[in-house]
Amino acid sequence: xxxxxxxxxxxxxxxxxxxxxxxxxxxxxxxxxxxxxxxxxxxxxxxxxxxxxxxxxxxxxxxxxxxxxxxxxxxxxxxxxxxxxxxxxxxxxxxxxxxxxxxxxxxxxxxxxxxxxxxxxxxxxxxxxxxxxxxxxxxxxxxxxxxxxxxxxxxxxxxxxxxxxxxxxxxxxxxxxxxxxxxxxxxxxxxxxxxxxxxxxxxxxxxxxxxxxxxxxxxxxxxxxxxxxxxxxxxxxxxxxxxxxxxxxxxxxxxxxxxxxxxxxxxxxxxxxxxxxxxxxxxxxxxxxxxxxxxxxxxxxxxxxxxxxxxxxxxxxxxxxxxxxxxxxxxxxxxx
Amino acid sequence: xxxxxxxxxxxxxxxxxxxxxxxxxxxxxxxxxxxxxxxxxxxxxxxxxxxxxxxxxxxxxxxxxxxxxxxxxxxxxxxxxxxxxxxxxxxxxxxxxxxxxxxxxxxxxxxxxxxxxxxxxxxxxxxxxxxxxxxxxxxxxxxxxxxxxxxxxxxxxxxxxxxxxxxxxxxxxxxxxxxxxxxxxxxxxxxxxxxxxxxxxxxxxxxxxxxxxxxxxxxxxxxxxxxxxxxxxxxxxxxxxxxxxxxxxxxxxxxxxxxxxxxxxxxxxxxxxxxxxxxxxxxxxxxxxxxxxxxxxxxxxxxxxxxxxxxxxxxxxxxxxxxxxxxxxxxxxxxxxxxxxxxxxxxxxxxxxxxxxxxxxxxxxxxxxxxxxxxxxxxxxxxxxxxxxxxxxxxxxxxxxxxxxxxxxxxxxxxxxxxxxxxxxxxxxxxxxxxxxxxxxxxxxxxxxxxxxxxxxxxxxxxxxxxxxxxxxxxxxxxxxxxxxxxxxxxxxxxxxxxxxxxxxxxxxxxxxxxxxxxxxxxxxxxxxxxxxxxxxxxxxxxxxxxxxxxxxxxxxxxxxxxxxxxxxxxxxxxxxx
Numbered sequence: 001x002x003x004x005x006x007x008x009x010x011x012x013x014x015x016x017x018x019x020x021x022x023x024x025x026x027x028x029x030x031x032x033x034x035x036x037x038x039x040x041x042x043x044x045x046x047x048x049x050x051x052x053x054x055x056x057x058x059x060x061x062x063x064x065x066x067x068x069x070x071x072x073x074x075x076x077x078x079x080x081x082x083x084x085x086x087x088x089x090x091x092x093x094x095x096x097x098x099x100x101x102x103x104x105x106x107x108x109x110x111x112x113x114x115x116x117x118x119x120x121x122x123x124x125x126x127x128x129x130x131x132x133x134x135x136x137x138x139x140x141x142x143x144x145x146x147x148x149x150x151x152x153x154x155x156x157x158x159x160x161x162x163x164x165x166x167x168x169x170x171x172x173x174x175x176x177x178x179x180x181x182x183x184x185x186x187x188x189x190x191x192x193x194x195x196x197x198x199x200x201x202x203x204x205x206x207x208x209x210x211x212x213x214x215x216x217x218x219x220x221x222x223x224x225x226x227x228x229x230x231x232x233x234x235x236x237x238x239x240x241x242x243x244x245x246x247x248x249x250x251x252x253x254x255x256x257x258x259x260x261x262x263x264x265x266x267x268x269x270x271x272x273x274x275x276x277x278x279x280x281x282x283x284x285x286x287x288x289x290x291x292x293x294x295x296x297x298x299x300x301x302x303x304x305x306x307x308x309x310x311x312x313x314x315x316x317x318x319x320x321x322x323x324x325x326x327x328x329x330x331x332x333x334x335x336x
Numbered sequence: 337x338x339x340x341x342x343x344x345x346x347x348x349x350x351x352x353x354x355x356x357x358x359x360x361x362x363x364x365x366x367x368x369x370x371x372x373x374x375x376x377x378x379x380x381x382x383x384x385x386x387x388x389x390x391x392x393x394x395x396x397x398x399x400x401x402x403x404x405x406x407x408x409x410x411x412x413x414x415x416x417x418x419x420x421x422x423x424x425x426x427x428x429x430x431x432x433x434x435x436x437x438x439x440x441x442x443x444x445x446x447x448x449x450x451x452x453x454x455x456x457x458x459x460x461x462x463x464x465x466x467x468x469x470x471x472x473x474x475x476x477x478x479x480x481x482x483x484x485x486x487x488x489x490x491x492x493x494x495x496x497x498x499x500x501x502x503x504x505x506x507x508x509x510x511x512x513x514x515x516x517x518x519x520x521x522x523x524x525x526x527x528x529x530x531x532x533x534x535x536x537x538x539x540x541x542x543x544x545x546x547x548x549x550x551x552x553x554x555x556x557x558x559x560x561x562x563x564x565x566x567x568x569x570x571x572x573x574x575x576x577x578x579x580x581x582x583x584x585x586x587x588x589x590x591x592x593x594x595x596x597x598x599x600x601x602x603x604x605x606x607x608x609x610x611x612x613x614x615x616x617x618x619x620x621x622x623x624x625x626x627x628x629x630x631x632x633x634x635x636x637x638x639x640x641x642x643x644x645x646x647x648x649x650x651x652x653x654x655x656x657x658x659x660x661x662x663x664x665x666x667x668x669x670x671x672x673x674x675x676x677x678x679x680x681x682x683x684x685x686x687x688x689x690x691x692x693x694x695x696x697x698x699x700x701x702x703x704x705x706x707x708x709x710x711x712x713x714x715x716x717x718x719x720x721x722x723x724x725x726x727x728x729x730x731x732x733x734x735x736x737x738x739x740x741x742x743x744x745x746x747x748x749x750x751x752x753x754x755x756x757x758x759x760x761x762x763x764x765x766x767x768x769x770x771x772x773x774x775x776x777x778x779x780x781x782x783x784x785x786x787x788x789x790x791x792x793x794x795x796x797x798x799x800x801x802x803x804x805x806x807x808x809x810x811x812x813x814x815x816x817x818x819x820x821x822x823x824x825x826x827x828x829x830x831x832x833x834x835x836x837x838x839x840x841x842x843x844x845x846x847x848x849x850x851x852x853x854x855x856x857x858x859x860x861x862x863x864x865x866x867x868x869x870x871x872x873x874x875x876x877x878x879x880x881x882x883x884x885x886x887x888x889x890x891x892x893x894x895x896x897x898x899x900x901x902x903x904x905x906x907x908x909x910x911x912x913x914x
Contacts, residue, residue: 212417
């Protein structure tokens with residue numbers, strides 16, 4: 001889970017990470033407009049490639065999410081028969097396969113697909129300590145509890161391994177003997193583990209108390225800092241969010257697939273959606289959403305560019321400075 | 337000025353007649369490094385915990401403890417948390433959170449500091465202790481030594497003026513332990529924090545102590561500067577010498593009026609002077625050495641006879657790795673252990689010693705090569721055959737074997753309960769009671785049978801675990817660092833038990849960091865490095881051949897008596913001379 005990633009957006013304040021993913025996920029989940037989904041899809045895949053590399057992303061796409069998408073797309077028209085555009089008559093059940101149901105299945109499948117893609121990015125960016133930090137702000141006691149839990153789980157697993165090895169070497173692992181014996185061995189191992197945990201927890205609590213746990217006015221320290229860049233990003237993100245939120249409220253994300261396909265801002269089968277939102281505001285909404293979704297990728301590109309540039313300027317500047325120094329020294333030498 | 341003053345202090349645990357501490361009187365001067373030593377169970381830990389009231393065990397107290405002139409009981413929790421730091425034995429148990437940086441900040445968070453202050457303090461401590469390289473890591477990724485260093489740093493971040501350490505290095509390997517003690521010295525020197533410390537590994541810390549207190553049975557036996565302590569104990573002929581550094585032990589056993597040596601280099605100078613004073617015997621000592629060697633050869637020849645027997649453990653070209661793509665941990669390893677032999681494997685951390693042990697105990701299997709026990713491939717044994725009456729494995733952590741509420745019940749659980757009924761675990765005709773009685777007297781658990789296994793001391797826990805393993809009547813005993821965290825006396829007891837087993841033809845294989853123990857008891861020693869045994873030899877020849885990886889006694893005496901490996905050897909050489 002806690003993969004080490006070093007992209008620009010992961011280094012931003014956890015609050016921004018969380019805000020970004022919440023907005024993107026919510027807008028993908030409750031939105032069935034193809035333009036939104038397309039934008040969301042492309043940005044999710046691009047970001048995933050950035051975080052995990054091309055190979056892993058493609059593998060995930062073709063082996064896991066791709067087939068899932070196909071299944072949902074094909075299943076929906078088999079069970080739902082609404083819509084006005086008949087495509088094919090199934091004699092066995094006496095039902096029509098409709099274009100609307102097929103398209104809606106595709107949209108549903110795509111939503112699922114994109115959400116999975118986003119969550120794979122979320123997992124790499126929102127590491128557990130960021131999560132702990134964010135929730136610690138809301139409920140300070142919770143952050144310590146979470147942190148302690150995260151410490152205990154690997155410790156337990158490790159100790160369980162040691163106990164099992166000890167028992168294995170006495171021929172009493174859960175893999176030894178018949179079913180009854182195995183069950184007994186399992187219970188024994190569990191009992192040893194629990195006793196161990198309780199006995200050792202006393203020392204942990206000693207260590208906590210000796211470092212002043214339980215005093216009034218405990219604070220919560222975090223390593224995250226709200227930098228100037230974070231401030232700028234907050235402004236930009238809220239601005240973009242406001243634009244497309246207003247757009248969506250105005251109907252830019254209006255999409256209906258039953259009985260006919262009607263999409264805001266687009267003309268489908270010669271019909272326009274019956275919403276007040278015109279083409280221009282709709283386009284503005286799409287652009288704002290696209291910018292928002294691509295923010296991590298853009299940020300990454302910007303950082304790369306800045307790094308690249310810095311190298312170039314530093315190289316030339318210092319080179320020039322030193323050449324000047326050498327020339328001066330040479331002049332001085334020739335003069336004297 | 338005295339930072340701690342203990343006046344007529346007595347303490348007894350509830351429902352116990354015997355006092356754990358009797359009329360203690362001691363002063364700790366500010367800014368000094370103090371070492372308290374004594375046998376296990378002499379009341380060291382009890383005393384230390386009394387100096388930190390939140391950790392003090394329940395019981396009856398008399399007298400008083402003053403901290404900077406104020407009775408400790410009147411000091412509030414906040415001041416005490418901040419000013420008195422306490423580091424315990426087990427590095428893992430003391431760590432509360434999952435991240436290194438969070439652990440460093442834990443105490444400061446409790447005290448309610450704001451983020452900028454905490455950031456500064458944490459940064460300071462991380463750089464001082466060299467933690468910055470692993471600052472963002474998960475605690476679970478750290479080694480034992482790093483964990484204990486983190487515990488120390490987390491306490492130092494609160495800027496205590498008194499630092500109490502209760503056997504802080506008992507769970508660490510020798511290198512990590514001396515690093516840790518080095519850091520403690522540095523803190524005392526650079527920051528001027530007063531340090532009170534108890535320790536088994538006295539040779540690393542006693543030479544640098546300002547003041548040493550020796551305790552025995554809840555009383556203060558003697559106190560003073562380290563050199564004085566040596567003289568004093570020598571005068572009294574007290575048994576405490578056993579746990580003192582080797583140069584002091586040797587000094588204590590030999591008749592000499594010179595200054596007491598504390599370190600190996602001082603010991604060497606002392607020996608030089610001593611031998612100049614008593615020059616007559618040099619020849620004899622040579623003879624004695626020759627005699628010793630002769631003796632060795634003799635035992636060697638008897639062993640040659642044994643060579644014709646099949647080796648009990650035979651490892652042949654064994655290779656092992658954990659994952660498909662990970663590097664090899666054990667590489668082309670081959671060795672043999674003969675019947676009734678005590679073979680010890682020494683070597684640094686992470687070289688694959690423990691992995692080798694797990695291969696021998698069939699917890700893991702090599703991907704190439706063979707392991708044979710008495711000529712039979714280990715894979716061909718059934719579980720029942722192998723683990724009942726053949727192979728006994730003593731894990732590093734004895735607590736991972738404890739199952740029941742009392743020692744007695746725990747012992748019975750190994751052989752299938754109290755009912756007299758033959759089973760796979762207990763196929764012999766002996767009464768179970770007799771077997772338990774026998775094992776209890778062998779491992780000296782008498783008087784502890786009704787105790788809870790977790791209430792035993794480290795050495796006693798280790799012996800209980802050994803008893804449990806021995807109840808399955810193994811022919812071969814495999815042990816993973818059985819002397820970890822034990823004091824000199826317990827080691828001696830363990831050594832005696834192992835000798836006894838060996839005399840009855842039981843083969844002992846042990847991996848260890850404890851060079852002194854190995855030198856004293858093992859027959860043959862192998863040095864493990866990078867997945868392979870670099871050199872393997874009879875114990876004496878092994879240590880005499882190494883210049884760095886050898887005992888303190890050998891390092892001290894090698895110029896004069898290269899064959900002398902243990903402290904006792906050196907003493908014998910010196911005594912015979914006169």
